[in-house]
Amino acid sequence: MDRRAAGAARAVLLDLDNTLVGTAHAGRAAIRKVNKLLKATLDLDDEAAGSVCDKFQEKLLLETPDPAAAIDDVRARHWEESIREVVACEKPALAAECYRLWKRSRLDLIGFTPEIRALLEELRGGYKLLLLTNGESQTQREKVAAARCEELFDAVVVGGEHAEQKPHPSIYTHCFSLLGVEAEDCVMVGDSLDTDIQGGFNAGVRATVWINNFGVSQTGSVKPDYTIPTVLDLPAILKGLD
Known part of the structure; x- marks a missing residue:
């Protein structure tokens, strides 16, 4: 036909x-807020904080569905792994805070x-x-x-x-x-x-x-x-x- x-x-x-x-604009704005949090909390320079954020976004793009895991837990873990890969330390509480800030900031602009x-x-x-x-x-x-x-x-x-x-x-x-x-x-x-x-x-x-x-x-x-x-x-x- x-x-x-x-x-x-x-x-x-x-x-x-x-x-x-x-969504893309909202995501960029949310990342900028987390970037500032990382610099203030971990005393990171622009390059290191940006690297953490880049790693998180890479993990987000590669994310695959996991029916056994809550999406909030999965994405908080993305932040935890990203922080560890850059600063070589465990910061689960900070990772959770990063996730909450990123999620809230993004939804505020949706x-x-x-x-x-x-x-x-x-x-x-x-x-x-x-x-x-x-x-x-x-x-x-x-x-x-x-x-x-x-x-x-x-x-x-x-x-x-x-x-x-x-x-x-x-x-x-x-x-x-x-x-x-x-x-x-x-x-x-x-x-x-x-x-x-x-x-x-x-x-x-x-x-x-x-x-x-x-x-x-x-x-x-x-x-x-x-x-x-x-x-x-x-x-x-x-x-x-x-």
Whole structure:
């Protein structure tokens, strides 16, 4: 089927992180606060404190799900290991404090701007909306709660609560079922070519919209149907599809 020849879109699936909320910005701000704490507590210079923070972020990127461990414990341990690798000493209490500060500071900045909220309220007048986010369940649910946004969506789906996450078709099939729509009725919107856009193609959605909010060059084989610098430009794309 030619996806562009399909009828008008009825539903929009939206990613959360760096699509609707500035998770990357919030993360950088949280790291800066922990950096200051490390320098003040351990008398570290900029390079050493930065190294601890870099190691934590590397561990965060390489993190794999562990059903037997609470995510808060796992991430406090990331800080503990990162501190030990730089200063060669055990500081579990400080690691726990670093984690609490990082988590609290990041969540404090996870919120929908008035413009994003207005956009979603406008879209709800013509489309079913579903929030589809990859990630560990507790972490992503805490972000949704911090953003106070659940009422803006017909459904919220967190990848970590399912057997497969984006870009696997099964989680999209689940989303379509929740909304009572078919794949060709839906538009997938997100900032990740590898998960959001590839997932949309895998599931056979009506169209994919890539939010290139960092102005990066498009590489690889994944080609979105549309590219915009901010999700605020989405209405024009949807109007063209209709």
